[in-house]
Amino acid sequence: PAHRERLRRDRFCWIGPEPGLVPELNAWENAALPLMLRGTSRRRAKTTALEWLERLDIGEAARKRPHRLRQSERQRVSIARALAPAPTVLFADEPTAPLHRADRGHVLRTLTSAARSHGITVVLATHDPETAALADRTVNLLDGRPVRTVHLPEIPDAGGRAACSISV
Template structure:
């Protein structure tokens, strides 16, 4: 079993995944993601984007292939160890906001921090800072049912960013937002990720969303079909675009 390259925080080789009904979802996907990189996974609906992110994050066990997070072989971890890895090192944004209805907005946002052991005061302070960045700070004491769907999604994004995960998996994160809001929210997400050194895997079927990433890998029918290398980001954004061979 070959360990991943030292400069890759996430690395996968020959991933295969088949749905319960026997239909293939991934057919031999290999890729590497460098630390701090924002990688867009593009493709039409049904191309395998969500399945790839779920496999890479340990949410779905692959039938064949390897997944490494730094020096940890995710593909050999037991379910409890994968759950601990997701809690402590990964963040996740779904296309549809999934908030705890009994908790208010700041408590939802602070929840991952408290699960990691942060005290309530520190978790609340960090949560409120992120809610302000996502323009929902004034709804901090509201409950999810009192929010519009776009507001709930902003809270979900704040919740994912608040604990500063090593890797953030964002599956169509702006899908519930109006087009006018998407660019602003995506800029907030990508700027925050770069400033905190967060590696992002961003699944999208929209070209304008993929354009905000450092690099794009396209999927079609569960296979990588091309890699698009974008120009280097500006010096103020912290680094140059990364390369990939698949």
């Protein structure tokens, strides 16, 4: 169990569709938390956290607590928290879901460039084809299994014809 905990703490990070921030900590403290849990000094953790908050255009809110941030700002703090420790693997489940279209593009570009420059493998689950198009590799899943063709139930259209599959 201790080895698994170290592995999770030191190698993996997670971004969910809802930011899970610690309400008692401000934005930079939330972003620095994984670094401090690893033993990084407070000063260095703060510097790294502030750099990621700036990259995600949320640096001006660094001293605000989560309840004073908009949903999209909380999500960007959550993304900064995942990127700050430079994990080996970053798991992301619809990380841009609460963001507006313009914010989405910026966050995805930041995530993509961070992955390439820091050697982070990003495993991203999304329903958005535009988000998936940014990936180096995509795997379409249906009920947790890879698929090439999605077979849909037959639904007759107004002319009585039935649609039955979509190739992807």
